[in-house]
Amino acid sequence: MTTIRIASVLSIAALLGAAGAAGCARMAMHRLAHEALDHSGEQHADVLAANEAFYAAINRLMAGSADGMDAVWSHSPDVSDFGPDGKRHVGWPAVEAQFRAEAALKMGGSITCEDVKVVQAGDHAIATCLERGNGVMIDGKVADLRFRSTNVFRKEGDAWKMVHHHTDPSPALTPKPPR
Amino acid sequence: MMNRPVRIASSRAACLAVACAALAAAPGLETAATVQVSTAGTEAAALMAANDGFYAALNKVLAGDPSGMSGVWSHGNGVSDFGPFGKMLDGWPEVEHRFGEEAAKRMGGSVTCENAAAFVGDEMGIVTCVEAASGLMIDGRSVTVRTRTTNVFTREGSAWKMIHHHADATLAPVSRR
Numbered sequence: 001m002t003t004i005r006i007a008s009v010l011s012i013a014a015l016l017g018a019a020g021a022a023g024c025a026r027m028a029m030h031r032l033a034h035e036a037l038d039h040s041g042e043q044h045a046d047v048l049a050a051n052e053a054f055y056a057a058i059n060r061l062m063a064g065s066a067d068g069m070d071a072v073w074s075h076s077p078d079v080s081d082f083g084p085d086g087k088r089h090v091g092w093p094a095v096e097a098q099f100r101a102e103a104a105l106k107m108g109g110s111i112t113c114e115d116v117k118v119v120q121a122g123d124h125a126i127a128t129c130l131e132r133g134n135g136v137m138i139d140g141k142v143a144d145l146r147f148r149s150t151n152v153f154r155k156e157g158d159a160w161k162m163v164h165h166h167t168d169p170s171p172a173l174t175p176k177p178p179r
Numbered sequence: 180m181m182n183r184p185v186r187i188a189s190s191r192a193a194c195l196a197v198a199c200a201a202l203a204a205a206p207g208l209e210t211a212a213t214v215q216v217s218t219a220g221t222e223a224a225a226l227m228a229a230n231d232g233f234y235a236a237l238n239k240v241l242a243g244d245p246s247g248m249s250g251v252w253s254h255g256n257g258v259s260d261f262g263p264f265g266k267m268l269d270g271w272p273e274v275e276h277r278f279g280e281e282a283a284k285r286m287g288g289s290v291t292c293e294n295a296a297a298f299v300g301d302e303m304g305i306v307t308c309v310e311a312a313s314g315l316m317i318d319g320r321s322v323t324v325r326t327r328t329t330n331v332f333t334r335e336g337s338a339w340k341m342i343h344h345h346a347d348a349t350l351a352p353v354s355r356r
Binding site for chain 1: 253255256257259261265267269296298300301302303304305307309327329331333334335342343345347348349352353
């Protein structure tokens with residue numbers, strides 16, 4: 001098992017740049033330095049790139065399109081999404097349907113993934129971070145979104161695919177009980 | 180690696196991460212009970228046993244004794260705990276300290292880990308479930324709550340050791356510490 005923590009945009013930019021990934025500047029990362037960036041560094045870079053691709057897809061979703069999720073996620077029946085709606089969506093068709101429902105809300109703004117920490121062991125890896133919403137509109141108001149996030153990836157062929165996403169529930173997005 | 184799929188109906192474990200709270204059981208929480216999960220035969224059983232070990236230790240914490248956690252968790256630098264009080268604990272010393280604080284509260288009650296599903300890799304395993312907590316005394320009131328949970332384990336020798344726990348922040352707002 002190896003662990004890496006990302007502290008600065010520059011450090012992650014260098015790491016992802018080496019892996020050929022792009023768009024890393026969108027991630028705001030604070031905690032410092034790479035711990036144990038050893039022979040598995042390339043794997044970590046690939047996991048970070050997969051995590052970055054997920055947040056790029058999330059930001060497309062905020063703008064109204066869920067299309068980016070298709071390439072990020074495994075399409076296996078065992079995938080699951082514990083999203084901010086407080087529900088447990090299981091299997092790719094259910095997960096995809098939930099993302100399309102969220103995209104239809106056209107919430108706008110953006111989501112950043114801060115204080116990223118990656119742990120990779122064999123064919124699975126997790127990336128944890130603090131998700132922050134910026135300018136996201138829910139029910140006509142700017143929502144203060146602040147979630148801890150656990151993202152799980154599995155190596156499928158040559159690619160790291162997302163198989164599980166867990167973010168804290170948002171009161172603004174949790175279904176209200178019927179009156 | 181895609182392993183042979185099997186079903187796990189529910190974990191026998193009892194659980195919690197120290198106090199789950201006010202999130203009402205939302206529709207959809209139980210859906211994983213009938214979903215196929217990736218397993219690797221006996222490895223899945225070993226992983227679920229480790230998960231059960233965590234919930235046994237957690238119930239001891241509720242009763243006031245944090246000593247069970249040391250054998251359940253990895254003590255490496257990859258450890259983190261996102262518990263129901265909204266904190267982001269990093270490293271075994273912080274995690275151990277927090278379980279000590281929670282044990283001191285003697286919240287009582289019990290927690291079970293229901294409708295578990297698992298991803299079983301060669302060196303990392305992940306268990307998801309719904310923590311059902313009841314009878315916890317928090318701030319003078321009895322709390323009953325169901326909380327979505329993700330538990331992550333890695334192999335250390337022949338044992339599965341916990342490296343990450345994420346329970347929905349249902350008892351307090353999210354904060355870094």
